[in-house]
Amino acid sequence: MDLLSAAYGAASDDDADGTSASPPPPKRPRWGFTPYLPPPPFTTPQPAPPQPAPLLAASSSGRYVSKRERALLAAGSEVPRPPPLEPEFDSPVIGSLTDSNIRADILRSLRCQPKPGSTNNTPLKLSVSLRSHTKAVNCVDWSPSHGHLLASAGMDHTVHIWNVWNKGNTISRVLKHHTAAVKDVRWSYHQPVLLSGGFDCSSRLVDAEEGKEIRVFKEDQAVEVIKFNPSNSNLFMSGGSKGSLRLWDIRTGLATKQFDRSLGTILDIEFSADGKQFISSTDTTRSNVSENTIIIWDILRQVPLSNQKPWSFTVVLAVRGDQRTQ
Numbered sequence: 001m002d003l004l005s006a007a008y009g010a011a012s013d014d015d016a017d018g019t020s021a022s023p024p025p026p027k028r029p030r031w032g033f034t035p036y037l038p039p040p041p042f043t044t045p046q047p048a049p050p051q052p053a054p055l056l057a058a059s060s061s062g063r064y065v066s067k068r069e070r071a072l073l074a075a076g077s078e079v080p081r082p083p084p085l086e087p088e089f090d091s092p093v094i095g096s097l098t099d100s101n102i103r104a105d106i107l108r109s110l111r112c113q114p115k116p117g118s119t120n121n122t123p124l125k126l127s128v129s130l131r132s133h134t135k136a137v138n139c140v141d142w143s144p145s146h147g148h149l150l151a152s153a154g155m156d157h158t159v160h161i162w163n164v165w166n167k168g169n170t171i172s173r174v175l176k177h178h179t180a181a182v183k184d185v186r187w188s189y190h191q192p193v194l195l196s197g198g199f200d201c202s203s204r205l206v207d208a209e210e211g212k213e214i215r216v217f218k219e220d221q222a223v224e225v226i227k228f229n230p231s232n233s234n235l236f237m238s239g240g241s242k243g244s245l246r247l248w249d250i251r252t253g254l255a256t257k258q259f260d261r262s263l264g265t266i267l268d269i270e271f272s273a274d275g276k277q278f279i280s281s282t283d284t285t286r287s288n289v290s291e292n293t294i295i296i297w298d299i300l301r302q303v304p305l306s307n308q309k310p311w312s313f314t315v316v317l318a319v320r321g322d323q324r325t326q
Contacts, residue, residue: 197223239266
């Protein structure tokens, strides 16, 4: 051990020269696996998208939007929006429905019902020209309760009420509730109420005095003809372009009965005097059977009682209870 200590402990030649050995180079670090993490995506802050809704809402009704309102909308300020525009109709109240301005002799003949066989004082010649519709007139109907009032329905989408014998303005009301041509119009038997049907697939009940719409009866067909039930003025029948016949109740606005028999367009309807049956006539039939042109219906059972050929019209007169003869 002493010999080893002496041998290894002796100074080397380099030590003798005063220089020390350089330290060994550092060990090369071992390479280790480091998972690659991609940098987060760079996102450029985007400005908030403009809100064009107020501008569209303000201009959708056709109203002009001023530059000031546009600037306020662009700045995000809330601009008061106008209420939605409702369809505008001319005032239907134009003239009078009363008979206060009618000639005395005409008024007397209207109010007095002459007895059968008696002579009356009605003027021998009585005529008046009523002009207001801008297109063809499809139907006219006298009021059963006010003999001086006449209603007319036209292709110009309007219903006119005329105070026919008035010495001044004969136009009393112009009703513009329909959005298409009006095909038929009927007065109620006991009230100043008008019922009209048209190509806008609806029948409309209107108060004639105020010109206000009371109820709308929507259908899936153009309404060609309408008739009130003579025994119950709360019921009316409608017939349309698809051949459907419906019995409506004006109190509920619902169809209480429907009559279908593969018919063509309904041309006319007529009730019997007691209102228990009615007759319908059609232009064509989908079954190509000529006997279906005129049909007599039982309302309660909703079944046809008889099919008549077009030339057998005497049956129609008998069921209607008219006083006519063959």
